[in-house]
Amino acid sequence: MEENEYSGYWEPPRRRCCCARRGTQLVLVGLLTTVMWAGLLALLLLWHWETEKSLKQLGDAAIQNALQMSQNLEELQAEQKQMKSQDSQLSQNLNELQEDLINVKSQNSELSQNLNTLQEDLVNVKSQGLNEKRAASDSLEKLQEEVAKLWIEILMSKGTACNVCPKDWLHFQQKCYYFGEGSKQWIQAKFTCSDLEGRLVSIHSQKEQDFLMQHINKKESWIGLQDLNMEGEFVWPDGSPVGYSNWSPGEPNNGGQGEDCVMMRGSGQWNDAFCRSYLDAWVCEQLATCDLSAPLASVTPTGPTPKNEP
Template structure:
């Protein structure tokens, strides 16, 4: 029995050795085929996935292109709208500039007209003031003439017309006040007005000699000036310069602007600056009966 078993094993080994190369080749072919099949399957899967990815990319690209096209169209539309708005704004700016130029021209014309009106009004006001001043001066002279006539009438009837206020000095039916205290010419004028008189007007030698006795030795303002026209001296009573007592060489309008007249301590006259301060000033007014 052992011999038979040994024979079977030997026979099997012989068979195995005889069939082994074919089986190996078959197995190798099968494995190779399976590998190629797997690789092909992988390639097919990769190709299909690639195709799907490309399709998705195409769809996305198409969508993006569409969106970009829409955005571009919208941007172009916005640009056109902005250009239109810019053109409109430019037109508006040009219209505003034209309107500004027109308003500026109109403003200049109005300013010129206003200046003309103001100048005319100033001239009218000046003219009115001059006419009023002339009328007041004429009325004042008329009242003074009436007062003089009244005094003459009273004197002819035997009245004594030599009454003056306190601290005033009488001479030839007039009263004189010899003021003291540093004043400019205009201040002296107002001081006489407050005393119901005016800066003295001198018309004859007798009056001049009387005043020279009482005049302040440092000089006093009198009512003579050429403020309106240089060289044309006028008294405060508006009468012409029918008498004078100028110091030699005067009036000389020294340094330009000596428009008011003072009486020196010697009694002689000198033109001086109206803003100068003098210690004396002389007022006059009519005496009462």
């Protein structure tokens, strides 16, 4: 009975203790909550401060970058302007160079044309000079030949024998003839006769033609007649006109590749032929010389002089 009474007596204080603990706990919870809110607020303030600081730094950096970019843009614009100016100057220089090139080409074309004209004039002058020289040489050679013939006639009128020919040459009517053999073109035969101090033969009579026929041994032979300078106008090397001729029927006809040099066939008849053809024979001639060892009177180029009597 006593225990129950004791137990019932202390029951109310236990309730007050629990209420006090709950109050303390509530206070602690409140304080803890306050502290937590204060810490959270501090953290929020700190975050906000750091954020503002970062934003300020970013803003400053952005402003600095914007200023730098603006400066760079101005520099680029200045450089672009300078490049445009340089490009304009280069374009102007290029146009000037193109104009100079056109002028140089025009001058070069004019100079080239003048040079061609001068070269043509020089060629014409040389050609004219050569023609005049050749004509003078031919005239001199013809004059010398006429003088030589006259001299021979004078000597022969005084009884001098004018029938002397070089070795291997044959005499006929005051001329000596050489009958060459070997494959040659017309120009080669001409130079060979020149080397022998003669020229390709000129034929002026039937008697001379018959004499040549007796010695050509029926071989096709080059003779001196040609129309190299003017087609159809045949001339002899001695400059004499073509009085006598012995053409084959239908000749000359200038057939084939162009026939400007004359050959004598084995039959003796003449034929115009291609000058580069090779023939096996040719005929040279030169004036015979006089034997002055046994005349009745000695003769000089100025006239005969009587021989002194003993």
